[in-house]
Amino acid sequence: MTQKISLTRYLVEQQRSEGHIPSQLRLLLEVVARACKSISQAVNKGALGGVLGGAETENVQGEMQKKLDIIANEVLIEANEWGGHLAAMASEEMEGIYVVPNRYPQGEYLLLFDPLDGSSNIDVNVSIGTIFSVLRKPEGAGVSEQDFLQAGHKQVAAGYCVYGPQTTLVLTVGDGVAMFTLDREQGSFILTQENVQVPEDTQEFAINMSNMRHWDTPVQRYIDECLQGTDGPRGKNFNMRWIASMVADVHRILTRGGVFMYPWDKREPGKPGKLRLMYEANPMSWLIEQAGGAATNGKQRIMDIEPGKLHERVSVVLGSKNEVDRVTRYHLEA
Numbered sequence: 001m002t003q004k005i006s007l008t009r010y011l012v013e014q015q016r017s018e019g020h021i022p023s024q025l026r027l028l029l030e031v032v033a034r035a036c037k038s039i040s041q042a043v044n045k046g047a048l049g050g051v052l053g054g055a056e057t058e059n060v061q062g063e064m065q066k067k068l069d070i071i072a073n074e075v076l077i078e079a080n081e082w083g084g085h086l087a088a089m090a091s092e093e094m095e096g097i098y099v100v101p102n103r104y105p106q107g108e109y110l111l112l113f114d115p116l117d118g119s120s121n122i123d124v125n126v127s128i129g130t131i132f133s134v135l136r137k138p139e140g141a142g143v144s145e146q147d148f149l150q151a152g153h154k155q156v157a158a159g160y161c162v163y164g165p166q167t168t169l170v171l172t173v174g175d176g177v178a179m180f181t182l183d184r185e186q187g188s189f190i191l192t193q194e195n196v197q198v199p200e201d202t203q204e205f206a207i208n209m210s211n212m213r214h215w216d217t218p219v220q221r222y223i224d225e226c227l228q229g230t231d232g233p234r235g236k237n238f239n240m241r242w243i244a245s246m247v248a249d250v251h252r253i254l255t256r257g258g259v260f261m262y263p264w265d266k267r268e269p270g271k272p273g274k275l276r277l278m279y280e281a282n283p284m285s286w287l288i289e290q291a292g293g294a295a296t297n298g299k300q301r302i303m304d305i306e307p308g309k310l311h312e313r314v315s316v317v318l319g320s321k322n323e324v325d326r327v328t329r330y331h332l333e334a
């Protein structure tokens with residue numbers, strides 16, 4: 001019988017043999033995984049747990065919050081504040097940073113998350129998820145929002161948990177991408193795929209086509225060429241998928257390739273894009289790059305962007321390398 005490797009064992013072995021994970025970071029990741037387990041539990045109960053529907057409050061981005069957005073945010077904070085491994089947290093659902101209260105020891109890491117990604121899918125029973133990113137707190141006393149403003153290449157761990165037909169946790173600590181499936185009977189995440197690789201080529205794209213008339217020329221050109229299929233310059237047919245949960249779209253791309261785009265568009269020209277850099281684009285970009293894919297904002301590598309503010313937005317093109325390179329080239333040529 002092949003032995004099952006739990007997330008705990010995987011992390012211990014990474015710490016021991018590879019030296020990638022200091023013990024504080026290992027503890028932190030285990031706590032994040034535990035929080036994801038509770039969120040998965042709440043998601044699964046759905047209407048039976050009274051967790052569906054709106055909360056009638058707005059977040060800092062001016063978006064209406066769902067009950068689950070708030071529940072997931074609280075679960076992550078409560079799970080992570082007392083362990084001693086964190087100095088502060090930041091979330092899509094909180095305007096400012098959450099500093100670990102004085103009654104607990106302060107650690108050397110910073111945790112950022114989108115507690116419930118794909119909120120518009122909660123009430124319709126479609127896959128949603130949690131995205132997280134871990135940074136090291138810069139040296140010095142105290143902790144401030146400024147400490148969080150680090151480029152994506154400074155991340156020390158990143159991942160997401162997708163709540164779909166299965167609950168799957170996907171993680172990188174800079175040594176490739178590993179996937180863990182939640183075994184509900186055992187109550188633990190079990191390693192189900194290591195060394196995940198995104199194929200360099202793909203015939204599948206993901207974009208919200210209803211925004212087509214608002215896009216910039218390079219994006220119009222790329223999608224138009226895909227749509228022409230075997231009759232156009234690409235000489236092959238493309239398929240389209242759009243789940244409207246970045247977590248689920250990225251999970252499909254990590255599994256079978258594809259290109260995901262949420263570009264800048266003319267609806268709100270002052271905003272670089274819809275998605276947030278620090279807790280959506282950066283962690284997803286690192287996972288995709290660790291799996292051999294690429295991630296840009298159309299012009300530059302996402303993980304090289306120096307953030308100016310916590311809730312900064314960004315245009316996103318990520319996935320199979322050759323397609324991302326093509327979209328980026330179209331932008332640079334324009």
Ligand code: AHM
Binds near residue numbers: 092208246262
């Ligand atoms: P959220 O974090 O508020 O759920 O918003 C992010 C989501 C992404 O998961 C997804 O790719 C995108 O918004 C979908 O947007 P749209 O509804 O415009 O297609």
Ligand code: MG
Binds near residue numbers: 092114117118280
């Ligand atoms: Mg989100």
